[in-house]
Amino acid sequence: MAGLFRKVYDWLLRTFWATEMDVTMIGLQNAGKTSLLRVLSGAEFTIDSIPTVGFNMKRVQRGHVTLKCWDLGGQPRFRPMWERYCRGVNAIVFIVDIADMDLLPMAREELHALMCNPTLEGIPLLVLGNKSDLPDKLSVDELIDAMDLKNIAHREVSCYGISAKEETNLDAVIQWLMKFAHK
Numbered sequence: 001m002a003g004l005f006r007k008v009y010d011w012l013l014r015t016f017w018a019t020e021m022d023v024t025m026i027g028l029q030n031a032g033k034t035s036l037l038r039v040l041s042g043a044e045f046t047i048d049s050i051p052t053v054g055f056n057m058k059r060v061q062r063g064h065v066t067l068k069c070w071d072l073g074g075q076p077r078f079r080p081m082w083e084r085y086c087r088g089v090n091a092i093v094f095i096v097d098i099a100d101m102d103l104l105p106m107a108r109e110e111l112h113a114l115m116c117n118p119t120l121e122g123i124p125l126l127v128l129g130n131k132s133d134l135p136d137k138l139s140v141d142e143l144i145d146a147m148d149l150k151n152i153a154h155r156e157v158s159c160y161g162i163s164a165k166e167e168t169n170l171d172a173v174i175q176w177l178m179k180f181a182h183k
């Protein structure tokens, strides 16, 4: 009986209180943006993910909320379009490969350059340290320092460690994003 009430309640929520939000996922090439989005939308993780050319969009449904997720290419030639796809969204997710120390300075530089844009002022930022399943990786505190997150102002900023491969901490990501469903 309780199951039936739950189904009816979910249906009512979806029908009369449907909410769609825009989320843009950025970060350097190979960070795991496409892998994360694939797993969030219910598909299997694959090790042979193809680099994104331009962008890719997927909807992730959680209850009455639809997260319309924009996954942008991270190679240098695609970075100039990040700002355009971040304008007006409910939240920006910046993904970092926490096992690739060589790329961290570049990730920090790109993130800070983007966050300086007046067009993106106030948009909440979630920094995700991906690939926590790998052995030599940064902790969340080390990532916060390496990305100099304390110096990003005029917005809410959070940082989590995740693994798209092992689906670690992904519920926390969704919960955080859903706080900003209503701008």
Ligand SMILES: Nc1nc2c(ncn2[C@@H]2O[C@H](COP(=O)(O)OP(=O)(O)OP(=O)(O)O)[C@@H](O)[C@H]2O)c(=O)[nH]1
Residues within 6 Å of the ligand: 027, 028, 029, 030, 031, 032, 033, 034, 035, 036, 046, 047, 048, 049, 050, 051, 052, 053, 072, 073, 074, 075, 130, 131, 132, 133, 134, 162, 163, 164, 165, 166
């Ligand atoms: N070990 C491990 N590998 C991962 C994880 N997430 C992604 N990868 C791998 O990292 C590589 C790059 O993943 P993508 O999701 O294509 O990276 P991307 O950020 O979309 O890259 P671009 O589209 O080029 O910007 C692939 O080989 C993935 O299988 C993870 O959590 N753990």
Ligand SMILES: [Mg+2]
Residues within 6 Å of the ligand: 033, 034, 035, 050, 051, 052, 071, 072, 073, 074
């Ligand atoms: Mg990609």
